[in-house]
Amino acid sequence: MIKKLTPWIGYGIALLILPQLFDSVLGISLLNQLAIAIVFALSYNMLLGQGGMLSFGHAVYYGLGGFLAVHALIKIEYEEMYFSIIYIPFIGGLSGLIAALFIGSFSTHKAGTVFAMISLGIAELVAASSLILESFFGGEAGISGDRTYGPPFFGIEFFQDSEIYYIAAVWVFIATLFMYLFTKTPAGRLANAVRDNPERAEFIGYSARWVRFISFCASGFFAGIAGGLFALNYEFLTSENLNAVTSGRVLLMAYIGGLGYFIGPIIGAVVLTLMNTLLSNYTELWLLYVGVMFVLTVMFLPRGFAGFIMMHQLAWTQGTLNQLFKPYLITALPAGVFVLATVALIELSHAEETLHFLGMPLNPESAISWSIGLILATAAFYATRRTLPQLRDAWDTANTISEEEGESS
Amino acid sequence: MSILSLRNVHKNFGITPIIRGIDLDVEEGEKHAIIGPNGAGKSTLFHLISGRYGVSEGSIAFKGQQIQNKQPYEINRLGLARSFQVTNIFPRLNVFENIRCALLWSEGYKYSFWQLLDRQKRLNEKTEQVIAQIGLEKRAFYPAGELAYAQQRALELGIAVASGAELIMLDEPVAGMSHSEAENAVALIRKITAGKTLIMVEHDMSIVFDLADRISVLVYGEVIATDVPENIRGNSRVQEAYLGEVVSDA
Numbered sequence: 001m002i003k004k005l006t007p008w009i010g011y012g013i014a015l016l017i018l019p020q021l022f023d024s025v026l027g028i029s030l031l032n033q034l035a036i037a038i039v040f041a042l043s044y045n046m047l048l049g050q051g052g053m054l055s056f057g058h059a060v061y062y063g064l065g066g067f068l069a070v071h072a073l074i075k076i077e078y079e080e081m082y083f084s085i086i087y088i089p090f091i092g093g094l095s096g097l098i099a100a101l102f103i104g105s106f107s108t109h110k111a112g113t114v115f116a117m118i119s120l121g122i123a124e125l126v127a128a129s130s131l132i133l134e135s136f137f138g139g140e141a142g143i144s145g146d147r148t149y150g151p152p153f154f155g156i157e158f159f160q161d162s163e164i165y166y167i168a169a170v171w172v173f174i175a176t177l178f179m180y181l182f183t184k185t186p187a188g189r190l191a192n193a194v195r196d197n198p199e200r201a202e203f204i205g206y207s208a209r210w211v212r213f214i215s216f217c218a219s220g221f222f223a224g225i226a227g228g229l230f231a232l233n234y235e236f237l238t239s240e241n242l243n244a245v246t247s248g249r250v251l252l253m254a255y256i257g258g259l260g261y262f263i264g265p266i267i268g269a270v271v272l273t274l275m276n277t278l279l280s281n282y283t284e285l286w287l288l289y290v291g292v293m294f295v296l297t298v299m300f301l302p303r304g305f306a307g308f309i310m311m312h313q314l315a316w317t318q319g320t321l322n323q324l325f326k327p328y329l330i331t332a333l334p335a336g337v338f339v340l341a342t343v344a345l346i347e348l349s350h351a352e353e354t355l356h357f358l359g360m361p362l363n364p365e366s367a368i369s370w371s372i373g374l375i376l377a378t379a380a381f382y383a384t385r386r387t388l389p390q391l392r393d394a395w396d397t398a399n400t401i402s403e404e405e406g407e408s409s
Numbered sequence: 410m411s412i413l414s415l416r417n418v419h420k421n422f423g424i425t426p427i428i429r430g431i432d433l434d435v436e437e438g439e440k441h442a443i444i445g446p447n448g449a450g451k452s453t454l455f456h457l458i459s460g461r462y463g464v465s466e467g468s469i470a471f472k473g474q475q476i477q478n479k480q481p482y483e484i485n486r487l488g489l490a491r492s493f494q495v496t497n498i499f500p501r502l503n504v505f506e507n508i509r510c511a512l513l514w515s516e517g518y519k520y521s522f523w524q525l526l527d528r529q530k531r532l533n534e535k536t537e538q539v540i541a542q543i544g545l546e547k548r549a550f551y552p553a554g555e556l557a558y559a560q561q562r563a564l565e566l567g568i569a570v571a572s573g574a575e576l577i578m579l580d581e582p583v584a585g586m587s588h589s590e591a592e593n594a595v596a597l598i599r600k601i602t603a604g605k606t607l608i609m610v611e612h613d614m615s616i617v618f619d620l621a622d623r624i625s626v627l628v629y630g631e632v633i634a635t636d637v638p639e640n641i642r643g644n645s646r647v648q649e650a651y652l653g654e655v656v657s658d659a
Contacts, residue, residue, distance in 0.1 A: 185521060188522065192502055203482070203485055204568060206520075
């Protein structure tokens with residue numbers, strides 16, 4: 001029991017401590033983004049990772065949740081509704097759920113390509129309507145509300161982003177917990193079964209379509225909660241929040257983090273949000289790096305970052321993990337140099353004047369800058385390759401199943 | 410009393426007739442084998458009964474209810490379960506989860522998303538019993554897709570019988586097994602279908618004659634004979650269809 005609760009206690013403590021560690025304006029704004037992204041990415045994984053439904057339009061439920069949440073904020077502002085804004089994400093969730101009930105009723109007939117294409121069509125439809133139906137979506141400018149008009153919650157009036165963070169943290173914790181528990185229920189487990197083999201599921205008494213529909217609705221609900229959190233944090237929504245770019249980003253988060261693991265999308269949400277906000281301060285090319293990372297993840301870590309971590313489970317339980325530390329370090333050093341030198345070259349090719357990279361002045365006009373970069377990158381590439389055999393050997397040794405472990409069940 | 414009755418069942422794919430007017434009665438509690446040359450329509454007949462295909466014509470009654478155009482899950486809920494010729498399991502779930510999923514409907518969980526599976530004591534005990542029956546205790550927490558072939562076939566059987574269905578249909582349950590594996594599988598089939606009705610498609614005649622109470626011979630989409638094994642062996646039309654194979658095999 002204690003062992004089961006430990007991750008949750010840790011998660012809760014982390015959510016509470018992080019704003020103390022990063023209490024700058026940027027830090028809090030980043031944490032709020034993380035909170036939103038985590039719920040959104042987890043909700044997406046209910047579809048793709050747990051239920052085998054590849055959606056290109058998950059932002060629809062997120063965006064609609066957000067829009068309805070802003071409309072609720074406006075109603076509170078004009079005193080047509082009277083409740084604390086801490087419940088706003090629930091409005092978002094209900095909106096997402098209603099949209100999912102409607103769209104899921106016909107899109108969950110089939111999984112695979114059919115489902116993916118319908119999701120793409122709906123996404124385009126909703127994104128296009130969001131620009132046309134101005135009274136609801138506000139056209140290109142979007143709509144905005146003000147979260148400070150609601151009745152104060154224990155004296156808090158939500159002028160500060162940090163106040164919103166604690167509300168968001170509670171919602172994130174609850175949403176994560178419920179999404180996790182969903183995977184432990186009959187409906188959640190059957191979603192895995194239908195993902196694996198929809199035909200067989202029909203011969204053990206279950207309609208694959210109903211199973212998908214339930215996951216779909218749950219996923220829409222939690223995406224709507226994420227949208228509601230977005231509305232609380234930014235107080236405005238535009239059509240960008242429900243278009244294909246947002247849908248694509250959540251797919252990247254879930255995929256890079258690892259679809260097969262509950263914690264995967266959380267990792268993906270953190271990594272991509274950090275790249276999104278921090279990297280974009282340093283370089284205009286940040287999207288390129290995100291793209292390259294995605295391609296590399298698909299090619300070399302098909303089970304995502306979480307899958308990479310879980311690869312070490314056997315070594316961990318056998319106590320051979322420490323054998324891997326040195327080999328990893330030996331490979332990581334030249335690999336790191338290679339990555340940095342490559343990045344320097346990319347930045348050089350993009351730069352119009354001298355740029356400073358890790359404190360070094362690099363001049364796109366100077367042959368020296370180019371040749372040092374090229375030489376470093378090439379040398380580091382070959383050095384990395386030379387370290388791979390030792391890493392592979394160390395890996396095999398660390399993961400050789402010892403005699404006693406052979407027949408554990 | 411017959412638990413399953415087929416009357417004048419036809420199935421065409423396009424203009425090609427595959428099943429051409431089958432009348433068949435399966436008695437409650439009997440072990441009924443369906444044999445016939447390749448392409449006779451044995452698997453198609455299984456798909457028609459279990460609801461994977463709809464019939465083109467005719468009727469199928471299970472326990473007195475018409476099931477000919479019902480969905481597979483509706484038919485399964487009435488108490489008819491089946492296995493497949495090609496292993497058909499949930500490869501990324503472990504053995505325990507495979508069996509537990511197969512038990513969910515009959516245990517009344519429906520599409521519940523408010524109950525935690527690990528807290529359902531009775532369900533988990535039942536799951537363990539089925540796993541013990543099929544002899545996979547040591548593999549209970551292995552992903553099903555990583556099991557050896559014979560173990561996957563045992564799991565396939567386990568999924569079919571877990572729900573406690575009264576009528577079990579097995580499509581070539583020992584295909585692709587070595588001799589000793591097949592022997593184990595037959596013993597397993599005997600054990601887990603005890604007291605139930607069994608319909609089985611099988612090519613291995615020694616197994617068919619060993620296990621079956623009655624045999625139906627299917628040739629070109631028609632049942633040319635239904636009888637006890639001894640009479641089937643002596644039936645001249647059957648011998649003709651098999652070109653003497655039956656006699657030499659048995």
